[in-house]
Amino acid sequence: MxxxxxxxxxxxxxxxxxxxxxxxxxxxxxxxxxxxxxxxxxxxxxxxxxxxxxxxxxxxxRIYSMTKPIVSLATLILAEEGGLQLADPVSKYLPEFANQQVAVEEGGAVRLQPSRRDATVHDLLRHTAGLTYEFLGSNAVQRQYEAADITNRSRTSAEFCKVLAAMPLADQPGTCWQYSRATDVLGALIEVAAGQPLGALLQQRVLGPLGMxxxxxxxxxxxxxxxxxxxxxxxxxxxxxxxxxxxxxxxxxxxxxxxxxxxxxxxxxxxxxxxxxxxxxxxxxxxxxxxxxxxxxxxxxxxxxxxxxxxxxxxxxxxxxxxxxxxxxxxxxxxxxxxxxxxxxxxxxxxxxxxxxxxxxxxxxxxxxxxxxxxxxxxxxx
Structure with missing residues (x-):
């Protein structure tokens, strides 16, 4: 040792x-x-x-993205209990994410194409859902996130998801890893799956049992x-x-x-x-x-x-x-x-x-x- x-x-x-x-x-x-x-x-x-x-x-x-592993663990605890499956489409819990469009930039213009499949819970966990982060660059989708003030903490999780889902994806789901707002969506998704706010869910399933x-x-x-x-x-x-x-x-x-x-x-x-x-x-x-x-x-x-x-x-x-x-x-x-x-x-x-x-x-x-x-x-x- x-x-x-x-x-x-x-x-x-x-x-x-x-x-x-x-x-x-x-x-x-x-x-x-x-x-x-x-x-x-x-x-x-x-x-x-x-x-x-x-x-x-x-x-x-302020631990910021060190929140992500805790929320991911809570998701997998729900999966162990049969509350969700990683193959489930995100739209099963958050219907606004069904049939999204993907932004394709060509010669300074943006063309939208249909997503080939819906993102899944698995995609959210591993950041392959086609989402992005506004601070990672200035492509067309990132500019839309910025314009929508996506960081605004005065929205509820449901309101956040409706704003985000109305914007196009940066990539086709499952085609690349892109660090993103995926775990924010995941937090909103497990609120629906568990029927309780994220803070209460984390307290019940992770933070409380661990004595955090x-x-x-x-x-x-x-x-x-x-x-x-x-x-x-x-x-x-x-x-x-x-x-x-x-x-x-x-x-x-x-x-x-x-x-x-x-x-x-x-x-x-x-x-x-x-x-x-x-x-x-x-x-x-x-x-x-x-x-x-x-x-x-x-x-x-x-x-x-x-x-x-x-x-x-x-x-x-x-x-x-x-x-x-x-x-x-x-x-x-x-x-x-x-x-x-x-x-x-x-x-x-x-x-x-x-x-x-x-x-x-x-x-x-x-x-x-x-x-x-x-x-x-x-x-x-x-």
Whole structure:
């Protein structure tokens, strides 16, 4: 069994602290676990750079897209119970997504063609539903998302889906991987399948059973002081840093990026994944479902853009490593990970029985620190 080198863990801590000292990030919490045992849990720097408050172990972070694996797990729990099947068309639950059109850009003009098939629940989970994200580019569909103010949190999930479904798809369903609003749609879909709002569903099926007591779509007023904050201005561009307001209770509970959480809470989720679906003697989901969830589901389906690193495919809510080489970071075949646009990231490496997480609030520095952290963690594996 692997061990962790204590001097390398000390270097990890010192390296993060040096970046904090140089005002690259305001503060961070780093977690490293081996064999299911947390070997490092470090709160560094400042929780709020405006007030100078130090980072606390129980700080609450906007985790954005680290919401996606939790919503994906809730979907698979419903599937285990017979509440839905991954082969079901999205339109079975959200009829507005039936018979969509696909935008084809030719010579500066946009032509619409019928979709060859409806997207499925499986497509939503693996981001092959033909949807996109408005911040990933400026093609015709992305411009429509932007014009429709698709990020507006004052819509209900049903209203969000009606706005989104009225716009054309960026690709034919099933033909390519494109990181997208798919998990937002998935959140709305499982609301229909389960007959309850997403927040209540997640609380009942995932957050409550796991004891994730500080994970929700808004921070209660008496806990606002625990929220980790970014710099007021980005250290590179000088632009104002704008992040989701966790104090506001949104009408739209975004399955793709709406949760706030703590290091302790998300560690419990990662422990569940590491354990193959059980935690502290309670089985929440089967081992085979976890194996299926964390396997590559793309195969020969190509990926659009550069978000999927070389040597990686995509499972049901996670990027999954398919090759020992190719990627610009170390790792093992079978490793899976995801991250959030606000500066949070995690990975699980079953081959080494290792998982790790870095939480910070630094949107424009997120990729650098995600990559740095992974290198520093693997440098500690003996």
């Amino acid at each position: 692997a061990r962790l080198n204590r001097s390398a863990l000390a270097r990890l801590r010192a390296t993060l602290q040096s970046h904090i000292d140089r005002q690259r990030i305001p503060g961070a919490i780093a977690v490293v676990a081996l064999g299911g045992h947390v070997e490092l849990f470090e709160a560094l720097g400042r929780q709020d750079p405006q007030t100078g408050a130090p980072m606390k172990d129980d700080a609450i972070f 007591k500080d994970t929700a779509f808004a921070v209660p007023q008496d806990q606002w002081h625990r929220t980790a904050e970014p710099f007021a201005n980005d250290p590179d561009s000088g632009d104002a840093v704008v992040m989701m307001d966790g104090r506001e209770v949104p009408k739209f509970e975004s399955g793709g990026g709406g949760l706030l959480s703590t290091a302790a809470d998300y560690t419990r989720f990662l422990q569940l994944m590491r354990n193959g679906g059980s935690l502290e003697g309670t089985r929440m989901v089967s081992r085979k479902t976890i194996e299926w969830m964390t396997a590559d589901h793309l195969g020969a389906i190509p990926a659009n853009g550069d978000l999927l690193l070389p040597g990686y495919g995509f499972g049901l809510g996670f990027s999954v490593r398919t090759h020992a080489g190719l990627a610009p970071q170390p790792g093992s075949v079978g490793q899976y990970f995801w991250s959030g646009i606000g500066g949070t990231s995690f990975f699980v490496d079953p081959a080494e029985d290792l998982f790790a997480m870095l939480l910070t609030q630094a949107p424009n520095q997120r990729i650098f620190f995600r990559n740095l952290f992974r290198h520093l963690v693997y440098a500690a594996v003996d």
